[in-house]
Amino acid sequence: MVKQVYELxxxxxxxxxxxxxxxxxxxxxxxxEMKKECVECHLYGTLIAIVATQTFLFQARMYWHQKEDIQISERKALDLLQSYWHQLLLRSHMAEINLFSLLSLLRKHAKKGRRKGEETASDIVTKLEIW
Structure with a gap:
């Protein structure tokens, strides 16, 4: 019980x-500093970006975990996606999202590094049968 509390x-x-x-x-x-309406708009836009990004990352992480048992680092993936979205916005006239190339980029550049003997969050969630 104490170990489970520690892991949580x-x-x-x-x-x-x-x-x-x-x-x-x-x-x-x-x-x-800006008007209340602008702050709300900025906040809602940011929340939509977070939901869209996290939804995609969840699917990508599940894909690579099931396909090749690879864990994707949340931080590395967020940094990669931020760069990808900025490039996409700069080329809006050619805006085409190639999900396969984005998945390949995540596999190549966002693999989670493991410290020897330490569990990742995914390991803990799986062990506690939360996932």
């Missing part, structure tokens, strides 16, 4: 890290 507590830190990553990657700390 370690997942708490994973959640805090995820919020910190969203704040950093999506530039949430850089909101200038």
């Amino acid at each position: 507590y370690s997942l708490r830190w994973q959640m805090e890290w995820l919020f910190k990553a969203w704040k950093s990657v999506l530039d949430l700390e850089k909101v200038k």
Whole structure:
């Protein structure tokens, strides 16, 4: 029981890290003074971006886990996706999302590194039968 509480507590830190990553990657700390309506619009747009990104990342992580037993790093994937979205927006006249190439980029550049003897969040969730 004590070990399970400890493992759940370690997942708490994973959640805090995820919020910190969203704040950093999506530039949430850089909101200038503006009208209430503009702040709400910016907030809703950011939340939509988070939901869309996390939904895609969840599917991509499941895909590579089931296909090749590869774990994708959340932070590396967020950084990669941010770069990809910016490039896509800059080339909006040629806007075409190639999901297969994006999946391949995630596999190549966002693999989770494992420290010897340490469990990842996925390992803990699976072991506790939460997943």
